[in-house]
Amino acid sequence: MECSEALDFLYQSFDAQLTPTQQMLLDAHRRTCFACANTLTRAERFQALLLKVPQLAVPRGLEERIIERVFAASHVTTKRGETWRTFVDAVTNWRSFAFAAGTAAAVLALVLVSRNIFQPSAMSHTQAPPSITAAINGSLDVGNGNTTSQQSGAVNVTPGETLANTTDQPSTIALSQHVAVTIAGNTQVKIGQVSVDPQTGDPNIVAMRVEHGMVGVRESLGKNAGAIHVATDQATVVPTGTIFTVAAASGSTDVAVGEGSVAVFLPGETFNVLAGNAAHISDGRHTVNKLRAGTKFVH
Amino acid sequence: MLQPIRSKKLEPVSSGPDLALMQRIAKGDGDAFADLVRRYTRMLYNVAYRYNAASAEDLVQESFLRAFQHANTFSGRSKVSSWLYRICVNVCLTHMGRASLQTTDIEDVPESELTASVNDRPEARAEGRETFKALEEGLALLPAQERMVFILRELQGLAYSEISDVLGMTEQAARTNLHRAKRRLQSWLSPLLTS
Numbered sequence: 204m205e206c207s208e209a210l211d212f213l214y215q216s217f218d219a220q221l222t223p224t225q226q227m228l229l230d231a232h233r234r235t236c237f238a239c240a241n242t243l244t245r246a247e248r249f250q251a252l253l254l255k256v257p258q259l260a261v262p263r264g265l266e267e268r269i270i271e272r273v274f275a276a277s278h279v280t281t282k283r284g285e286t287w288r289t290f291v292d293a294v295t296n297w298r299s300f301a302f303a304a305g306t307a308a309a310v311l312a313l314v315l316v317s318r319n320i321f322q323p324s325a326m327s328h329t330q331a332p333p334s335i336t337a338a339i340n341g342s343l344d345v346g347n348g349n350t351t352s353q354q355s356g357a358v359n360v361t362p363g364e365t366l367a368n369t370t371d372q373p374s375t376i377a378l379s380q381h382v383a384v385t386i387a388g389n390t391q392v393k394i395g396q397v398s399v400d401p402q403t404g405d406p407n408i409v410a411m412r413v414e415h416g417m418v419g420v421r422e423s424l425g426k427n428a429g430a431i432h433v434a435t436d437q438a439t440v441v442p443t444g445t446i447f448t449v450a451a452a453s454g455s456t457d458v459a460v461g462e463g464s465v466a467v468f469l470p471g472e473t474f475n476v477l478a479g480n481a482a483h484i485s486d487g488r489h490t491v492n493k494l495r496a497g498t499k500f501v502h
Numbered sequence: 503m504l505q506p507i508r509s510k511k512l513e514p515v516s517s518g519p520d521l522a523l524m525q526r527i528a529k530g531d532g533d534a535f536a537d538l539v540r541r542y543t544r545m546l547y548n549v550a551y552r553y554n555a556a557s558a559e560d561l562v563q564e565s566f567l568r569a570f571q572h573a574n575t576f577s578g579r580s581k582v583s584s585w586l587y588r589i590c591v592n593v594c595l596t597h598m599g600r601a602s603l604q605t606t607d608i609e610d611v612p613e614s615e616l617t618a619s620v621n622d623r624p625e626a627r628a629e630g631r632e633t634f635k636a637l638e639e640g641l642a643l644l645p646a647q648e649r650m651v652f653i654l655r656e657l658q659g660l661a662y663s664e665i666s667d668v669l670g671m672t673e674q675a676a677r678t679n680l681h682r683a684k685r686r687l688q689s690w691l692s693p694l695l696t697s
Contacts, residue, residue, distance in 0.1 A: 210681075210685065214680075214681050214684060246688055249688045252637070252695075259547060261543050261544045262559065265547065265559060265562070268563065269539050269543065272567070273539075273566055273567050274532060398540075
């Protein structure tokens, strides 16, 4: 085998397109050609690097800007008239809420936003049902403001509901086959926007707010994978095929990433945290450092 | 030994529901178009950003505008995702021509300059975000066709058959372009891959 052929063979092997004979030829060449061995090693490192390239999160508001621009250019309105405008406003308000600093502002925003985004009518233009079916491993207190009940197994999760783990043991809730959230002990989260694919019933987007405590998220990319957005008072975290944790404390948020990467949205700023790193966010500023050895993820 | 490439495809729906969606859009259904945007913005944004980061948002907006205006030409013979990819690729290439960008072919960059530009960077570049940044810089120097094949195959996880459909080239031509792109990028990133 010529050296020039070896690299092409290696590229083909990444696509699983080598015959056993070609693989043997490549392996044999590699054992005997030291010059080639280095090139092939670099090629493998390059391929490994490509597997780690994260999928980018969509910039905030881009979808709404696209729709507004196209509708404006085409003089199109939705069947429900102003419903689309209401939806855009609701999303905008929700994001403002997520980024608002300070407890008072967050509480006020919660009241305003809940009137829009937590009302089924705000989502009606998608005709999506206002809840998703999830599965709890362990037990969680599910509350809707009026009643709270301890639940496990299959449950319906509805916007506006709180999920609280009042025990010391973590419980996991699978929101879809692609997204599982482990809620650590003494943690409470609130479900925000839920958008469901009307054809498949799978969630497209699940927004979750960590009111206190810590959650661990395992999100795998897949053909029908939806997105999960995890918000605190300080930041909104959007993953791309990731294992990460978000811990909310008074005045600060910590994000640790075990696999993949997450995009973190702060007011006026967006940054990525790659696997093996942790971000600390406080007073609108952030620092990113390497994860300490032995960091545990709660998934 | 590395495993075969894992799909990173961000393609959330099958062709059946998508075809019905496109038929609604062709009749001017704004709600259906909003659904299309929510399903595919992330997919197109990833392509446009890797192709031209500075103009990515404009490129995605232009792609969806064309998709809306030409929804009635969607025949259902290909997947909606392929159709959207094709529109986005055309928008990217048209944008590049309109802007008369004088891109530098990576093979035209002297090797000494190419190596120095990476070596001179701090040690920290060897990992994480900085490595991805160096990859993006190398990607921007590739010839347009190789760049697009690389993006679709390695970063979006499309099959060669789909790349062939999107770019209007044979599968073998797609493979050849991909291998050339990888050789050049591997050379560009060589200092970072040696350690």
